[in-house]
Amino acid sequence: MLVLAFDTATPAVTAALHDGARVLAESTTIDARRHGELLVPSIAEVLREAGAALGDVTAIVAGSGPGPYTGLRVGLMTAQALSSTTGAPAYGVCSLDALAYASGLTVPFVVATDARRKEVFWARYADMRTRLSGPSVDRPDDLPGEPLLVGAGARMYAGVLGEGRLVDGAPDFPLAGALAALAAEHLAALPDPAAPGGVLTAPVPIYLRRPDARVPGAPKKVTA
Template structure:
């Protein structure tokens, strides 16, 4: 097994290679505006550091969000393209699941990422491997419960959630966590989702309406 995982649903452009037992290489750049420019070089970096070639990869896992429309599509379209070119399976993994996994928390807790528009994407977890509710998108003040929180969305709105509820944990869905979780599930025979985006809001871009008629 050689799993190539990557995520572009948050400002972290991240990729990792996992051999079924450990992360062989991982690389991350925090840049919310250059997902399309950074992802392929990041993948090339982890392959080079692991001493592997793209043809050695046996499965691809991409973060399926939720996340901003454009960034999210970069990772998922790359996964589908590589899957077709290499004739290997591609899977999607909820980005919040990777955030939760990286926390190592035995739960219950919430994971939250920045959804922009002064909102967060969030989900509830029984422990770091098990999502029990979500994902959802809400304003921080409307996120229910008094559970501890992890993730960049929690840190951004600590004054709303209460600083005492925000746990010390990795803020982003680093690909090493994603690859490890996917490898666990694949080894256990758990069926992973297809690489399709989790959209919780409509995109900002809309089809222009017909121009108004102007009469003399």
């Protein structure tokens, strides 16, 4: 097994290679404006560091969001393109699930990332592997008021949500090493490695908002 994973659903452009037992290489750059520029070089970097070729990859996994439209599409379209090129199956994994997995928590908590517009993308978990609800998009003060908090969205609105609920040492963004490890765990349990199952889905985006663009209506009359 050789899993190539990457995520572009947040400001973190992150890629990693996992052999089914451990992360062989990982690269992460925080830059919300350069997903398209940074992702392919990051993939090339982790392959080079691990001494692997793209043709060696047996599964491709992309974070499927939720996240802003443009960044999210970069990762998912790259996964589909690489799958077509190599023949390796491509999967999507909810980016919040990767962030939850990286937390290592065994108690209930909430993951929240920045959704802009003074809102957060969030989901509720029983532990690092078990999502109870979500993903959803809401204002910070609409989130559950008791569980621990993980993620950049929670940190941004800690004044509203409560500083004491933030988990020390948990990552702010989904990182590809955790995404790859979570995917490898589920791939090992699948009877058919080419079929989605568990947290693994088709590589399609999770959009929680309608697009900003609208089909123009009929032109207004300017004469009587």
